[in-house]
Every structure is written in C-alpha cells, then in structure tokens.
Amino acid sequence: MLDKVLAEAIKTGRLTVHYPTGERRRYGEGSPDAEWVIKDAAAIPRLIRDPWLEMGETYMEGAWDAPKGLALLLEVLLRNIPEDDAPSLLRNIGRYFEQANSRAASRRHVAHHYDLDESLFRMFLDREMHYSCAYFERPNVSLEEAQVAKCEIIRRKLGLKAGQRVLDIGCGWGGLALHLARAVDVHVTGITLSKEQHRVATARAREAGLADRVTFRLEDYREHPGLYDRIVSVGMFEHVGLPHYETFFATVRERLAPGGLALLHHIGRSGGPGRTNPWIRRYIFPGGYNPALSEVLPAIERAGLKVADVEVLKFHYRYTLREWQRRFQMRRAEAVRRWDERFARMWEFYLAACEASFAIGDLVVFHIQLARTLEGLPLTRKAWYAENPEPAGLAERI
Amino acid sequence: MLDKVLAEAIKTGRLTVHYPTGERRRYGEGSPDAEWVIKDAAAIPRLIRDPWLEMGETYMEGAWDAPKGLALLLEVLLRNIPEDDAPSLLRNIGRYFEQANSRAASRRHVAHHYDLDESLFRMFLDREMHYSCAYFERPNVSLEEAQVAKCEIIRRKLGLKAGQRVLDIGCGWGGLALHLARAVDVHVTGITLSKEQHRVATARAREAGLADRVTFRLEDYREHPGLYDRIVSVGMFEHVGLPHYETFFATVRERLAPGGLALLHHIGRSGGPGRTNPWIRRYIFPGGYNPALSEVLPAIERAGLKVADVEVLKFHYRYTLREWQRRFQMRRAEAVRRWDERFARMWEFYLAACEASFAIGDLVVFHIQLARTLEGLPLTRKAWYAENPEPAGLAERI
Numbered sequence: 001m002l003d004k005v006l007a008e009a010i011k012t013g014r015l016t017v018h019y020p021t022g023e024r025r026r027y028g029e030g031s032p033d034a035e036w037v038i039k040d041a042a043a044i045p046r047l048i049r050d051p052w053l054e055m056g057e058t059y060m061e062g063a064w065d066a067p068k069g070l071a072l073l074l075e076v077l078l079r080n081i082p083e084d085d086a087p088s089l090l091r092n093i094g095r096y097f098e099q100a101n102s103r104a105a106s107r108r109h110v111a112h113h114y115d116l117d118e119s120l121f122r123m124f125l126d127r128e129m130h131y132s133c134a135y136f137e138r139p140n141v142s143l144e145e146a147q148v149a150k151c152e153i154i155r156r157k158l159g160l161k162a163g164q165r166v167l168d169i170g171c172g173w174g175g176l177a178l179h180l181a182r183a184v185d186v187h188v189t190g191i192t193l194s195k196e197q198h199r200v201a202t203a204r205a206r207e208a209g210l211a212d213r214v215t216f217r218l219e220d221y222r223e224h225p226g227l228y229d230r231i232v233s234v235g236m237f238e239h240v241g242l243p244h245y246e247t248f249f250a251t252v253r254e255r256l257a258p259g260g261l262a263l264l265h266h267i268g269r270s271g272g273p274g275r276t277n278p279w280i281r282r283y284i285f286p287g288g289y290n291p292a293l294s295e296v297l298p299a300i301e302r303a304g305l306k307v308a309d310v311e312v313l314k315f316h317y318r319y320t321l322r323e324w325q326r327r328f329q330m331r332r333a334e335a336v337r338r339w340d341e342r343f344a345r346m347w348e349f350y351l352a353a354c355e356a357s358f359a360i361g362d363l364v365v366f367h368i369q370l371a372r373t374l375e376g377l378p379l380t381r382k383a384w385y386a387e388n389p390e391p392a393g394l395a396e397r398i
Numbered sequence: 399m400l401d402k403v404l405a406e407a408i409k410t411g412r413l414t415v416h417y418p419t420g421e422r423r424r425y426g427e428g429s430p431d432a433e434w435v436i437k438d439a440a441a442i443p444r445l446i447r448d449p450w451l452e453m454g455e456t457y458m459e460g461a462w463d464a465p466k467g468l469a470l471l472l473e474v475l476l477r478n479i480p481e482d483d484a485p486s487l488l489r490n491i492g493r494y495f496e497q498a499n500s501r502a503a504s505r506r507h508v509a510h511h512y513d514l515d516e517s518l519f520r521m522f523l524d525r526e527m528h529y530s531c532a533y534f535e536r537p538n539v540s541l542e543e544a545q546v547a548k549c550e551i552i553r554r555k556l557g558l559k560a561g562q563r564v565l566d567i568g569c570g571w572g573g574l575a576l577h578l579a580r581a582v583d584v585h586v587t588g589i590t591l592s593k594e595q596h597r598v599a600t601a602r603a604r605e606a607g608l609a610d611r612v613t614f615r616l617e618d619y620r621e622h623p624g625l626y627d628r629i630v631s632v633g634m635f636e637h638v639g640l641p642h643y644e645t646f647f648a649t650v651r652e653r654l655a656p657g658g659l660a661l662l663h664h665i666g667r668s669g670g671p672g673r674t675n676p677w678i679r680r681y682i683f684p685g686g687y688n689p690a691l692s693e694v695l696p697a698i699e700r701a702g703l704k705v706a707d708v709e710v711l712k713f714h715y716r717y718t719l720r721e722w723q724r725r726f727q728m729r730r731a732e733a734v735r736r737w738d739e740r741f742a743r744m745w746e747f748y749l750a751a752c753e754a755s756f757a758i759g760d761l762v763v764f765h766i767q768l769a770r771t772l773e774g775l776p777l778t779r780k781a782w783y784a785e786n787p788e789p790a791g792l793a794e795r796i
Contacts, residue, residue, distance in 0.1 A: 137778055270772060272699030293705055294695035301670030301692050306759065310708035311779070314772045361704065361772035374668060374712045374759035380535055381709070385783040 002044050013076045020044075028080070034073040038064045052083050056279030056353065060345045070348060071325065074356035083277065095275055099241030101287045103220050107193050109239060109287040114172075114194035121173070123335060124328040124351075128175040129200075132235035132265065133317040133365045143323045146316075151179040154232060156384045157263050157309070157369055159377075160184045164229035167191070167255055169221050170236020174201030174214070180232075181214045189226070191219045222247060227257045237266035238288050242295065249303035253372065261308070261377075262370040267317070268292060270364045277353070284350045290363060306374050309381070311367035321355035400442050411474045418442075426478075432471040436462045450481050454677030454751065458743045468746060469723065472754035481675065493673055497639030499685045501618050505591050507637060507685040512570075512592035519571070521733060522726040522749075526573040527598075530633035530663065531715040531763045541721040544714075549577040552630060554782045555661050555707070555767055558582045562627035565589070565653055567619050568634020572599030572612070578630075579612045587624070589617045620645060625655045635664035636686050640693065647701035651770065659706070659775075660768040665715070666690060668762045675751070682748050688761060704772050707779070709765035719753035 003025055006015065010028035017025050020041040038044065043063035046054040055074070058064060066073035101109065125131055126147045134146035135153050154176070160166070162185040168177045171190025174197075181188050192198050201216040208214075217224065221236075231252055240248045252262050267290040276289050293310070300307060328335070328348060335344045357363040371377060401423055404413065408426035415423050418439040436442065441461035444452040453472070456462060464471035499507065523529055524545045532544035533551050552574070558564070560583040566575045569588025572595075579586050590596050599614040606612075615622065619634075629650055638646045650660050665688040674687050691708070698705060726733070726746060733742045755761040769775060 135778075137780070139777070270704045271702070272696075292695075292699055294692070294699050297690075297692035297695060298670075301690055304669075306668045307691055307708075308710055308712070310705075310710075312706055312708075312772075314706070314775055315777065364772065374710075374762065377712055379537070379713065380533075380783075381779065382535070382783045385778075385780045 001048060002038075005048060009080045010076070012079045015073075015076050028076075032072050032076050032079075033068070034066065034076040035068040036064060036066055036073055040064070050278075051077075051081065053278040053282070056283065056346075056349050059349045060283075060342050062341070062345065070352035071322070071355040071359065074353055075359045078356050078360050078362070083274070095289070096243055098276065098281065099287060099289050100243055101239065101241040103222060105287060106220060106239065109285070110193040111195075112286055113284060114192075115196045117338075118173070118196060118200050119338070120335070120347075123331045124324040128179070129173040130175045131172050133267070133313060134320045135313070136316050136319050139315075139319055143320065143327075146320070147175070148179070151176055152183075153384065154234070154263055154265070155180060155183055157367070158230045158232060158261055160186060160230060162186065165189070165227070165257075166230045166232065167224070167226065167228040169224075169231065169233040169252075170239070171197070171201060171216060172235070173197050174204050174216060176232065176234055177201070177214050177216070178204060178208055178210060181210050182208075186213070186230075188214045189224075189228075190214070190216045191221065191224050192216065193218070193220060221251055224255075226255060228255050229257050229260055231255060231260070231262040232265075233262075234265040235267070237264055238285070238290055241287055241289060242291065245291075245296065245299035246302060249299050249305055249370075252370065253303045253305050256372050258372060259376060260372050262305075264366070264368040264370060266290070266366055266368075267363055268296070268366040270312070270361055280350070280353065283346055293366060296366070296368070300368070300370065305370045305372065307368060308371045308374060308377055309367070309369040313365035313367060314361065315358060317363065317365055318355055318358040321351055321358065325351045325355065399446060400436075403446060407478045408474070410477045413471075413474050426474075430470050430474050430477075431466070432464065432474040433466040434462060434464055434471055438462070448676075449475075449479065451676040451680070454681065454744075454747050457747045458681075458740050460739070460743065468750035469720070469753040469757065472751055473757045476754050476758050476760070481672070493687070494641055496674065496679065497685055497687050498641055499637065499639040501620060503685060504618060504637065507683070508591040509593075510684055511682060512590075513594045515736075516571070516594060516598050517736065518733070518745075521729045522722040526577070527571040528573045529570050531665075531711060532718045533711070534714050534717050537713075537717055541718065541725075544718070545573070546577070549574055550581075551782065552632070552661055552663070553578055553581055555765070556628045556630060556659055557776070558584060558628060560584065563587070563625070563655075564628045564630065565622070565624065565626040567622075567629065567631040567650075568637070569595070569599060569614060570633070571595050572602050572614060574630065574632055575599070575612050575614070576602060576606055576608060579608050580606075584611070584628075586612045587622075587626075588612070588614045589619065589622050590614065591616065591618060619649055622653075624653060626653050627655050627658055629653060629658070629660035630663075631660075632663040633665070635662055636683070636688055639685055639687060640689065643689075643694065643697035644700060647697050647703055647768075650768065651701045651703050654770050656770060657774060658770050660703075662764070662766040662768060664688070664764055664766075665761055666694070666764040668710070668759055678748070678751065681744055691764060694764070694766070698766070698768065703768045703770065705766060706769045706772060706775055707765075707767040711763035711765060712759065713756060715761065715763055716753055716756040719749055719756065723749045723753065 006027045013032040014028045014030060016035045018037040020038055040063035043058040126143045130147040134143060135150035136146045137149060164186045166186050166188040168188055168190040171177050171192050174190055177188040177190040198216055198218045205211045205214040269290050269292045272292045273295055332344055404425045411430040412426045412428060414433045416435040418436055438461035441456040444456060524541045528545040532541060533548035534544045535547060562584045564584050564586040566586055566588040569575050569590050572588055575586040575588040596614055596616045603609045603612040667688050667690045670690045671693055730742055
C-alpha cells in the first residue's frame with residue numbers, strides 16, 4: 001500500500017525504501033537521493049493514515065531509520081507529498097483554539113520547551129546560545145560567525161545609537177541583548193517566560209560585567225511596562241498565536257517612544273496561511289504557529305505601526321539547523337544518557353523536520369522593520385550592507 | 399466657520415490664512431510654515447463640506463492660492479486634518495465599483511491620463527521620460543541620475559542576465575525597457591494600453607537602434623501571451639484595482655518561466671487600507687488605487703508566487719514630485735497656451751497633492767520581488783548595494 005502511494009507521489013528526487021519484508025524498492029530519479037529503512041511493519045498503516053503526525057511518532061519509537069540522513073529523507077517526502085494544510089473554515093476554528101495563548105497557556109507552553117535543561121541547548125547551539133536563525137553571508141561560514149552576523153544586521157537595521165533604551169521581547173538566554181550592549185552603549189531589557197532562560201541570562205550579564213546595562217525579567221510581553229527607543233523580538237512571535245497578533249503589535253506600538261524603531265524576526269510560511277504540523281505541535285511547540293505575511297500585516301497596520309522594510313531570509317535557517325543537527329549528533333550519546341533514546345530521536349526528528357521545511361522553501365524567516373513614523377529613516381538600505389561594519393555608537397563611547 | 403475648524407485642527411506646523419474679508423489669522427506654531435490666500439468667499443462652505451474633493455476643485459477655479467508653495471500648504475493640512483478614508487462596509491462596496499477595471503474600462507481610464515499629448519509629459523519628466531518614482535541615493539542628486547539609479551536597482555533586483563526574455567507590464571514611453579536592453583543583452587517586450595505611449599516608445603526603440611531587442615505592444619496584461627524569465631511592472635499596478643489583484647498575480651505567475659523572477663514597483667499606503675482621494679479619482683486617475691501591503695499579499699500567496707523581498711521606498715517620490723513640479727512651473731506658460739489656466743492649475747494641484755502625501759509618509763512605494771520558487775536566489779541583498787555597479791551580463795557581451 002505504501003509502495004503504491006510512493007510510486008505515484010515521488011516525482012522529484014529519488015527515494016530507496018527497504019521494507020520490513022526485506023524488499024527494496026526505488027522511486028523517482030536524480031537528487032536529492034534519500035534512503036528509508038522501515039523496520040517495523042506496524043508503522044506502515046499509521047504512516048498512510050496520518051503521515052505528518054506519524055512520521056515523527058514512529059521515528060521516536062524506532063520503527064524506521066534514514067541512513068543517508070533524516071533531513072534528506074524528509075526533504076524528498078515533503079517535496080513530493082505536500083502537507084495538506086490550507087486552512088478551511090473548520091481548520092480555521094482549529095487554528096484559533098490551538099493558538100489561544102493566554103498568559104497562563106503561554107507560561108505552560110514556554111516551560112514545555114525552553115525550561116528543558118540548559119545543558120541540552122549547550123549540546124548544539126553556538127557559544128553565545130542563539131536559539132534562532134543565523135545570517136550566513138556565504139553557506140560555508142561557521143555558525144559562530146553567522147550568529148554574530150545576525151546580531152550585527154539586527155543592530156544595523158535598528159540604527160542603534162549610544163544612550164538608547166532597548167527592549168528584547170523573548171530574550172532567550174540573553175545572547176542578543178549582551179551582543180547589542182557590548183557593541184553600543186545602550187541599556188537593554190530582555191523579557192522571557194522561561195525561568196531557566198531567565199536564570200542563565202541573568203548570570204551571564206553578571207559574569208560579563210554588564211549587569212548595570214543589561215537587565216532580564218521573567219515577564220509576559222503583555223505585562224511589561226515602559227517606553228523604549230528600540231524593540232527587538234527574535235524567534236518569539238512564533239509563540240504569540242493568531243488570536244493575539246493585534247495585542248502583540250498594539251503592545252509594541254505602546255512601548256515605542258516617538259521616533260522609535262522595532263525589528264521583528266520570525267519564522268513564516270512563504271506559501272500562504274497554513275497550520276502547524278501536528279507532531280511539532282504535540283511534542284515541540286504547543287501553541288506555536290509560523291504565519292504567512294498576509295496574516296501578520298493586517299495586525300501591524302491596525303496597530304498604527306508602519307512597515308519600513310521586509311527581508312525574507314531564505315535558506316539561512318536550513319544552514320543553521322544543519323549545523324545544530326551536526327553538533328547534536330556529535331553529543332548524541334550524552335543526550336541518551338541524560339534523557340533516553342526516545343528523547344534523542346524526538347530531538348533529532350524535530351531538527352531534521354525543520355531543516356527539510358526550510359530546504360524546500362516552505363518556511364522562511366521574515367525580518368520586519370517597524371516604525372511609529374517613517375520620518376527620519378535612511379533613504380536607502382546601503383548602510384546596512386556597507387563593508388567595515390564599525391559598530392554604531394562605538395565612536396561616541398571612546 | 400473655517401476659522402473655527404482650523405483653530406481646533408492645526409497642531410503641527412503653522413498656517414497663515416488670508417481670508418477674503420481681508421482678515422489675516424495664524425494657526426499653530428513651528429514648521430512647516432504655510433500660507434493660504436483665499437480669494438473667493440464662496441469656496442469656504444464647499445471646503446468645509448467636502449474638503450478633499452473641493453480643495454482641488456476650488457483651486458482649479460482659482461478661488462485660492464498658496465504663495466509659499468502648494469505642496470507645503472497641503473502638507474500642513476494633511477498633517478492636521480487626515481483624510482477620513484478607513485473603509486467601512488459601505489465604503490468597501492464603493493471601493494469595489496470604483497476599481498472594477500474591466501478591459502474596456504482600463505482602456506478608457508488609461509486614455510484619460512496617458513494619452514494626453516507627449517509634449518505635456520516632456521515639460522516635467524526627465525529626458526528618458528520615466529513617469530514613476532526615482533531612486534535618490536541622496537536627496538540632492540539630479541532627477542536624471544535618480545531615474546538611472548532606479549533602473550539600475552531594478553536591474554539588480556531582477557538579477558538580469560544576457561539572453562533573458564523580459565516582460566515590462568505598463569511600459570510607459572519605454573524608458574525602463576530601453577535602459578535594461580542597453581545595460582544587458584536581453585529581449586524586452588513592453589506592453590501598454592496607451593496609444594500615445596505605444597507610438598512614442600516604438601519610435602524611441604527604432605531611433606536607439608534597439609528595435610530588434612525591444613518590442614512594444616498595445617495590449618492589456620490579461621491578453622498578452624508568452625513566457626518570460628523576468629517580469630517588471632513599474633507604476634502600473636495602481637491601475638489594476640482591488641477586484642483584479644488575483645487575476646493580475648495569476649497572470650504574472652503564468653507568464654513566468656520556471657526559475658523566473660518578477661519585480662513589482664507600485665505606490666502604496668503605509669497606514670492600512672483606504673480609499674482614493676475623490677478629486678484624484680475624478681480628474682487624474684479614474685479607477686486608480688494605492689493599496690496597503692495587507693491588501694496585496696493575500697493575492698500574491700493565492701497565486702502561488704513567493705515574496706522574496708519587500709522594500710519600502712519612503713521619501714523618494716516626494717523628491718521626484720518636487721522636481722517634476724519645479725520643471726512644470728518653469729514651463730507653466732506653455733501649458734496655459736497649449737491648454738488653459740484651469741488645466742495648468744489642475745496639473746500643479748495633482749503634483750502638489752501627491753508630493754504632500756509622500757512628504758507625510760502616508761504614501762510610499764513598495765518594491766516587491768516575487769518568484770515562482772525561492773531556490774537559486776542570492777543569500778543576502780549585498781550584491782544589490784555593492785559599489786561599482788558593473789551591469790550584469792555586460793561581461794558576456796564584450
């Protein structure tokens with residue numbers, strides 16, 4: 001039965017399947033060239049019934065393997081068997097409830113993922129613990145370099161100057177806040193809902209001697225008061241949920257001082273509205289959603305914010321995730337010892353599924369620059385891409 | 399009565415009004431500092447009843463003047479008395495019918511404006527007759543330079559290479575098509591609905607010795623067949639109309655070859671959906687509409703096109719229009735001789751009203767890069783902003 005489905009579906013790339021019966025079948029031609037070793041026959045009817053939930057579950061159970069690479073296998077499957085996720089009326093109602101992230105639900109959802117032990121994230125992230133898409137000027141720069149480049153392009157797009165107050169909504173373990181405070185003499189307030197992130201970020205600011213200029217708070221974006229010259233939010237908007245977009249942007253507008261500027265960095269869908277993969281929703285990001293641009297813009301406009309620029313970062317997250325996977329694999333045995341085999345398989349499936357979605361261009365990262373008013377903004381983008389990136393404001397400090 | 403309205407409204411900038419009674423009143427403080435000399439008392443009740451239609455009509459009739467500058471006066475008024483144009487349900491229905499641009503209506507609307515004598519446009523446009531927003535690297539570059547820079551940034555965003563077929567939807571008098579064909583060894587097909595533009599563009603291609611590589615056709619975008627590597631559309635989307643966005647983008651997708659890339663350049667609203675100013679609709683652009691990004695994106699996504707980049711050109715059209723007005727004023731007497739005083743006042747009001755809308759940032763230009771697939775696109779925008787813009791493809795030709 002699976003044989004029939006694959007024979008019909010696989011048109012792009014090649015897939016070699018080893019069935020539990022010992023049979024080997026080849027589908028399609030050319031590249032990518034993936035391999036799928038199905039060990040447990042009981043997985044097959046489940047995969048046919050609900051492929052995009054059961055791929056993850058059966059992998060976690062050890063029912064199959066992908067000897068040439070998990071992301072590669074998922075890429076071939078995704079290229080040929082698109083997720084049926086266009087929102088119908090019924091699905092829209094489902095989307096609404098899945099993403100009804102009240103303050104209590106948000107705390108629960110954040111704890112589910114981000115309160116996992118710091119040591120897990122240390123296994124695969126860069127030194128500074130940036131848990132979001134890096135910026136690769138070329139595909140072969142190191143992850144460390146690419147994460148610094150990401151912080152620098154954000155700094156440039158924010159036009160950061162000494163003396164400014166910066167709010168970082170969803171600050172993670174503090175990597176971006178610390179980078180900005182090192183580059184420019186600004187005061188940064190980072191907020192997170194994860195106790196673990198808050199603990200780690202606070203300790204890092206102290207160790208870096210930046211505790212007087214970098215503050216971290218355990219707060220919901222809906223609770224945090226204050227007025228800021230710059231607001232940045234990297235990889236947090238994915239947890240806001242469609243029903244809360246208007247509140248999110250109204251909050252950004254309210255927190256922005258006159259002449260203020262914000263940069264929103266989030267994963268989005270390039271092909272229009274959809275629905276979060278059910279496996280990801282269950283195991284990795286409950287309440288999460290990666291919106292299409294058409295789902296974000298109405299809320300921005302209604303909040304009275306102006307879109308000043310939209311960059312679409314296309315394959316940067318593919319490279320980021322590939323490197324995270326490589327690092328995770330190097331320390332996989334540790335993860336199995338600390339948790340168990342099932343957890344390690346869950347984690348590698350999560351990284352691989354995301355890599356595959358970015359590889360085929362279904363997912364991208366949007367960099368949306370927002371302003372209260374367009375007046376005073378630079379005429380062109382040239383300064384963002386100039387060589388010799390002298391950090392803005394450094395001159396004023398020396 | 400007008401005195402009371404202005405006394406309450408003017409909070410930003412200063413306005414000095416000379417009333418027909420001989421009274422002089424000053425409202426507000428600071429800059430911009432505008433002056434309004436109302437000569438005909440009969441204009442006042444009309445201005446209060448329907449300001450954004452009657453400003454233009456009473457100006458055309460010579461009922462008032464703005465000795466310090468028409469755009470400046472309109473800027474102060476717009477900053478303090480925003481157009482009430484948020485679309486309600488009723489207004490939405492109105493918007494729909496105003497913009498129902500069937501093929502026949504499109505021909506009529508295009509003829510209304512673009513079939514005006516070539517000599518009129520020669521009075522204020524640059525040498526190459528680019529009738530759209532230029533790209534000012536600095537506010538003080540010449541219009542000629544800024545129009546070349548516009549063509550070059552478009553060429554770079556299109557990643558134009560020798561041998562490619564390019565479609566220019568709404569080609570005007572052919573300036574962009576000729577520029578691209580001079581810079582790179584490509585074949586460009588330009589389409590327009592204006593007989594006058596078609597005549598002039600065809601003659602220019604012949605005179606430039608480019609008739610073998612640049613073709614102009616008198617055709618609707620909905621009628622033109624063919625497959626193109628690149629599609630560009632500059633300043634034409636404003637005439638498409640909301641009810642036709644899906645058709646427009648479906649057409650772009652259908653005309654794009656695999657791996658194809660398109661660049662859409664159009665005036666848009668930074669503050670969300672609105673309605674075309676009634677005077678502009680009546681006298682200048684029947685059927686025209688400048689959409690918010692939120693009104694354009696759903697149609698792009700539904701057509702199966704991917705947004706690869708969105709630039710928001712903020713004050714470039716302000717500088718462009720200011721220069722067009724300056725040139726028009728230098729040859730105003732000619733315009734009065736060729737047409738009449740009322741026509742000249744209509745034209746200068748049109749240019750000034752647009753300049754004021756761009757000056758306050760209500761109107762902007764969107765540069766939307768679109769692709770059939772994101773694969774193969776450059777990782778960063780750096781190449782677009784590199785110095786020494788060696789035209790792409792030139793190397794292959796030499």
